[in-house]
Amino acid sequence: MSELKRTQLYDVHVAAGASMVDFGGWEMPIQYPSGIVAEHLYTRHACSLFDVSHMGRVLVEGPDRVAFLQHVLSSNVESLDLNMAQYCIIPTENGSAVDDAYLYRFEEERFLLVVNAANTEKDLAHLREAMKNYNCTMTEITKDWAAIAVQGPKCKDILMTLSGGVQLTEPMKNALGTVTLEGRLVRVAKTGYTGEPLGFEVYCRSEDAAWLWNRLVELGAKPAGLGARDTLRLEAALPLYGHEMGLDPAGNEMPIFAVPLAKFAVSFAPQKGDFIGRKPLEQQFAAFKRIMNRDFSDLSVLPRRIQPITLLDRGVMRAGMPVYRGEKQVGWVTSGTMVPYYVAEGEGLQTVITDETAKRAIGLCYIDSDILTDDTVEVDIRGKRLKAVIPANHMSVSAPPFARPLLYRPEEKDPVGSLENLPGKAFELLKKAEENHLWRQKQCINLIPSENTPSHAVQMLSASDPSCRYAEHKKVLSFYDKDIFYYQGTKFIDEVERLLVEQMRLYLGCAQVETRVVSGQMSNMATFSALMDWKNRLDRKHTPQRLGYVMNNHIIKGGHLSAQPMGALRDYVAVDPKTERTAVVNFPVCRDNIYKIDVEGTKKLIDEYRPELIIFGKSMVLHREPVAEIRAFVDAQNIPTTIMYDMAHVLGLIGDHFQNPFADGAEIVTGSTHKTFFGPQRGVIGVNYQREDLKWGLWEAIESRTFPGSVSNHHLGTQLGMLMAAYEMNHFKDAYQSAIIANAKHFARALKAQGLDVQGDPAIDYTETHQVIVSVGYGTGPEVAERLEENNVIVNYQTTPEEEGFTASGALRMGVSEMTRFGFGPAEFDELAALMADCILRGKDISEDVVRLRSRFTKMHYCFNDAEFNAALDRFAGEIGF
Incomplete structure (x- = not known):
């Protein structure tokens, strides 16, 4: 009888031909017949199983x-x-x-x-x-529950086959879930010791261990032993007790x-x-x-640190080998081996992982703390000094679903440009710009929901004088809050700005509007800055407090980047001292519709966290936001909060066809003016505060945080274009918005009828906005989007709320705004849906068909284009030299 302990899967390992060894008093598989190298590569390429029940x-x-x-x-x-x-x-x-x-x-x-x-x-x-x-x-x-690590790019698909498609955990690292796999309860953790961006550790009852292991193997996973587990963790630079921890x-x-x-x-x-x-x-x-x-100057407390090390000369490092810099020993290798990897070709998203494999000598070392990344050292390997380097990393997981090896390469300097033949280069620029313009405007179909083509009048005004001029201005109390300009020659732009504010107040349905911000992101930054400034208005003698808890849509759930701690919110939101995390809580989503906010769940979180700011709005948006429901709740509970709606994507849909945010109870609306709102690239902030309101001071803070807080030159030319777009939008609003919503719903139904997996609620024709989302398979979004572009259809590849990152995107996000403006209706979206299905599902070349379809629709709609207006526009173009 062996004195070594055995896991619940011992018999399974023996039956599979594993080589069993003593590991910490347990009889464990070091490798299977395929060998450590094959097991390592299969983990990185597909899915491996590791018995971690010990x-x-x-x-x-x-x-x-x-x-x-x-x-x-x-x-x-x-x-x-x-x-x-x-x-x-x-x-x-x-x-x-x-x-x-x-x-x-x-x-x-x-x-x-x-x-x-x-x-x-x-x-x-x-x-x-x-x-x-x-x-x-x-x-x-330990005896009651077994543990199996399921690691690699295909592990999620395999496990979800057993869960019946039920999501295992949230897609972020360290998330947990409790699910049933073919009727058996398991605990699932999005953790692992391989460094894989996609990996789980599954805890199951001991009596279910052999069944689960064998079912996973049946579905395509392969067993891996401790040898591959060690090479994988080493590539990921993860510490092992007894090597990188404990005694040196x-x-x-x-x-x-x-x-x-x-x-x-x-x-x-x-x-x-x-x-x-x-x-x-x-x-x-x-x-x-x-x-x-x-x-x-003082390394006595932390004389050495663990760092990655890569051998430049030919050889293999092992634990305990001395590391030198010059003649001084500066530490030791703590772990080292030869690690296999798949060779990749291409650059960026066009990188292809080939079937070719290679090996590299890497490790971890415990070396003097003053040794920096890219420093060269030497490793004494059996009496011979071999050259090595300290890299930043051995591997990256920033492009899921694959872990990608980082082969050490000295930093390359950017090439210096040439001053030769600048006239020729200018000519080439004009030629390529013309080709691009004709392709985008006459030959391809643009479905990117965050884009739109402004009318000819908007484009010409945006490029005219006062483009590139200055017109800084600020309200001054001494002159009864009249705007004082800091430059001369600004009377015309003063008139334009006053008219623009007037039109935008009518369009948004609010009391006050700030139009000097030049992007949606800047609109949010100015608002966050103003909220923080207003919070600290009564105490200017101390370091300003940041905003307390903020509620938003998480970026994984479709939220705007600018409303995330990684975006514009970063410099204005506090860190919760209890959790040591940014004071942000996310809207929960409905279990049966991950694109929709769970209102009752939101109320519970608001009651728990009492956020100072609630930010509605998404960049992946299929539904109205529950502004009215949450306004009623916070008012009834007397929770002092500010409700903001970032309408960047749906600014052009404000109204009865989609949503009236101020009527629903929003206090602040921000947005971009070039998406569904078809103006130039700018931003806008609207509020519904009156002079007698307590928060009138917040509006004044928004104005001051715009200028001088955010902008100096606020792009005066595009202010002209924006005024023209506002005239167009207010005039054509009802017809345009109804067409957008109708086309989006029809397009979604047409794509579904063609066999594509349209996301959203079929009861409402999948969408309430301009957007349509189609699932094309985990991790395939970038490839499908590229294939469509090659066929003259432009879309976004998009991460769904169940996926780990943009390179793992399994969906396409599309919008109907631009093509609606160019005259597309239900018949054209039917035709487009059929073409896209041919390209996506059957790999057909549709490029010429798309050009023929697009060439029939080059005239802009929902803008002023009668004979008198066009004559004036032509005269204007001639006078300014266009």
Whole structure:
């Protein structure tokens, strides 16, 4: 009888011909007959299974569970939301690691802590000793629940085959879910140790382990052992206890902040109190910040750090090999091997992963903290010094669904341009611009929902004088709030701006409008800045407070980039000291329609977070936003908040055919003026505040944060074009908007009839806006969009709310606005739907058919074009030299 422990899948491994080894007291598969290299490559290319049931699994329960975990873990446990996980470290009193671990919160009342197999007994002894003063319990469930890592680009499709198409988790890293796979309950975590952007760890009852493993194999996954697990984690530069944590090769304890992941795993939140190792970790963090600022004056606290290393000379690195810079030993290799990869060809989105494979010698090293990225070093390999370099990364996961190797290449300098033959280059520019203009305006069909072609009058006015002039102006109280201009020659633009404000107030249906912002993003920035300024209006002597909680549509759920912490909101929203995350909460979506806000769920979140600002609006928008419902709720609950609606995509649809935001209760509306609103590229801010309102001061802040806060030259030429577009929109609004909505619904039905997977609610013809979304298959959106462009149809490839990023996009986002303006109606959208289906589903060349269809529709509609107006336009063009 073997004295080694065995997982629930031992017999499955033996039956598959695995080579079994002792790993931390467990008899585990090191590799299968296909070998480590094949297993590594299959993970990166398709989907591999790893038995991780040897990892220690412990349930932590009881009244003091949070306080206990805050004390013994490095992470901020209070920041862990339900159905989320976090990487953490179990620290010693002196700031080194007992182990690293993952903490999961599948349920409200308990946590699951997963630790390294070889350290389980040591970890539990350490934790039990620390638990004596806490009213909570730990229950090891390693024998009761098996764990299978399902990793690789195809893992999601395979698992969702078993779930019947039910989404496993939210698409972000560390998300959790509880689902049934063919009737068997499992816990799913979007985590893993391979570095794959698409990977899950599935926890199932022990009696279901063999069934699940075998079903996954039947569906195309292949088993992989510890050998491939090690090469994969090494390529991803993930630490392994005993190599990158614990004792270094000289027998000294390694500081936790020597590991790059420490900056994510360690929290100094006040609610953590005096947790184990806090003071030495604070010293390490201070040293880490100095080192990151290239202050190497004191390296005593953090003398060495873990960094990637790539061998430039021919050879293989192994753990323990010395690393030198010159004649000085600066550290050791902690992990090293030869790693396979698929060779790629092409650039950008046109990159193709070929079937050709190669290998490279990479590793991790523990080296002096003053060694920087791109520094060259030498590795002593059996007495021979081989040249190596410190790269930034071995791999990138920024383009899912594939993890992509980063082969070390010295940074290339951008080529210096030439001053030769500039007249010839100018001529070539005109030629190519003409070709592009004719293609876009007469030969291709543009379905990008964020674009539109302005009328000829709008285009000519935008390029006329006062283009490139200045007209800064500001209201001055001394002159009874009359605008004072800082430049002469501005009387005409003053008149234009006053007329534009008048027309936009009529169009938006609001009291005040700011038109000097030059983009939708700037509209939002000026508004956020004004909200922050207004919040701090009573106390100018201290550092201004940022906005408290903001509610928005998450970018993955179709939200605007500018309303995200990564976008324009970034500099204005606070960080919640409790969670140490940006104070943003997202609208929940309906389970049966992920494109629609869950109103009741939203009310619960508003009641919990009481946001200072609620931002409606999306860039992927099929439905009206529930402004009226939320306005009624916050008023009834007396929640002091500001409701804003970023209507960038649907600004041209304001009204009875879509939505009246101010009538619904929005206070601020921002937008872009070149999408469904068919003007030049500008922005607009509208509010419904009156002079007697408390928030009149917010409107004044919006004006001041526009000028001088955001703009100096506010692009006066396009102000003229904008006024013409406003005249057109107010005149043709009803006919234009009704045509847009009708065409979008008809186009959606036509695409569906052609066999395409149209997203949205069929009960409303899939859309209430100008947009239509079609699913074309996970990760295929960019390729399909490129194929359509080659056939003269321009669309967006789009990430759906279930996908990980734009390179993993599985949908096309389309809009009917521009082609409606060029005269397309139901018959033309029927014809277009048939052509697109031929291209998407059957790979047919439709390019000439598209040109023929487009060439019939080159006249602009919903603009002034009678004989008298056209004669005036021709006279204007002649006078200004167009």
